[in-house]
Amino acid sequence: MHLASEEPVRGRRRHGAELDGALLDAAWDELMERGYSGLTFDSVARRAGTSRPVVNRRWATKGALVQDAMIRASDRAVLVDPRTGSLRDDTIDLLEQLNVWFAGFAAIMTAQLAAYFDELGTSPAELREMLVGTRRSVIEAVTQRAVDQGEIDGAKLTPRIARLPYDLLRHEAIMNLRPMSSEAIREVVDTIFLPLLR
Structure with missing residues (x-):
């Protein structure tokens, strides 16, 4: 080094x-x-x-x-579509895949990029959109498959609700500067995300 x-x-x-x-x-x-x-x-x-x-x-x-x-650096975090057969298990799998990566980026965004945001006149939300890249298509494919299979009500799948579990994962990573526990991921999916869609 x-x-x-x-x-x-x-x-x-x-x-x-x-x-x-x-x-x-x-x-x-x-x-x-x-x-x-x-x-x-x-x-x-x-x-x-x-x-x-x-x-x-x-x-x-x-x-x-x-x-x-x-x-x-973001492009190295490649999401793999889990195709488990259920939205619950697919969403948990995606959250687990993103968990460590979010925590690493959260540390940078909170501690290292204040001057970057100030100099470029941009925000963490704009940076997030720039870095999401191809991962968005995998997340959208998982939820659309659940709608197509009748597992969830597509009319309830607003963009905000579709992003909710990933936004909560990101929020926890930023607040705690460490990955979310597997138990917390399952709680987000089972008690917050899925009940909003059924």
């Missing part, structure tokens, strides 16, 4: 997607260690073993670099 005070490590030259990936991983590591305010193009370049002009050629601003680094 290369801290900002260290000299860059010189190795074989990287190009294209490999170099971009190394820079984004370095930016993510810097964000985790130093927060948005402490991250600089110089520190990212040093950590990636390259020079500042290489970073400058790819990103005009620190905000743009951090956005791309967060998207890259």
